[in-house]
Amino acid sequence: MPRTPDPVKREDLLAAVVEYLESHGVNDLSLAPMAEALGTSKRMLLYYFGDRRGLLEQALDASRPKAGNIFRDVTTADGLERASMTLWRALTRGEQQRSVRMLLQVLSLATTEPDTYGDFAKTAIALMLDPITAAFRSTGFTAKDSAARATLIVSGLRGLCQDLLISGDRARVDTAARLMINAAVRTVDR
Structure with missing residues (x-):
C-alpha cells in the first residue's frame, strides 16, 4: 500500500521550491539540480508534485x-x-x-x-x-x-x-x- 504524502513535509518542500525558483528563475527549470540544492531527490519532488509541470503550477500558485x-x-x-x-x-x-x-x-x-x-x-x-x-x-x-x-x-x-x-x-x-x-x-x- 503506497504511503500518503506528509502534508507538512509537502508544504515545507513547496516553500523551498518557491524560494529556489524565485532565486534561480523558471526558464531552465530542471528537477535534478533543484532537488540537489534543496537537499532532496528528484524522486521526492515527483512524489509530492507529480511532474515538472505540476511542480511549476503549484509553485506559481503559492507565490x-x-x-x-x-x-x-x-x-x-x-x-x-x-x-x-x-x-x-x-x-x-x-x-x-x-x-x-x-x-x-x-x-x-x-x-x-x-x-x-x-x-x-x-x-x-x-x-x-x-x-x-x-x-x-x-x-x-x-x-x-x-x-x-x-x-x-x-x-x-x-x-x-x-x-x-x-x-x-x-x-x-x-x-x-x-x-x-x-x-x-x-x-x-x-
Whole structure:
C-alpha cells in the first residue's frame, strides 16, 4: 500500500521550491539540480508534485500576489486608492516582493513559449484582475470601465515593478505608481 504524502513535509518542500525558483528563475527549470540544492531527490519532488509541470503550477500558485485579500471589502474610491497602494507596497516591499521576479519571468516566457507558460500567465493575470475589477464595480463603475481601470492598475503596477527591479530608482517609480493609481481611481467618467 503506497504511503500518503506528509502534508507538512509537502508544504515545507513547496516553500523551498518557491524560494529556489524565485532565486534561480523558471526558464531552465530542471528537477535534478533543484532537488540537489534543496537537499532532496528528484524522486521526492515527483512524489509530492507529480511532474515538472505540476511542480511549476503549484509553485506559481503559492507565490502569486494575493490581490483578492487586499481588494475584498473595497466600496469607495478612497478604498480603491488605499488598496492599490497596499498592493504596490506588497509587491515592492512586503511579503509578495520576491514573487514578482518569478511572475515577470512567467509572463515574459508566455509570449515566446505559450504552450508551456501561456496558461500560467493567463491565470496569473485573471487572479489579479478579477478582484480589482470587482472592487471598481462595487464603487459604481460600469463593468467595461471597471475592467479597463483594473487592467490599468494590474498592468501599470507590473510594468512599474519591472522598472524598479531594473533601475532601482524607488523614489521615481513610487511617484509614478501613485500618479497611475490616482488616475485610474479618480477619473470621473462613470
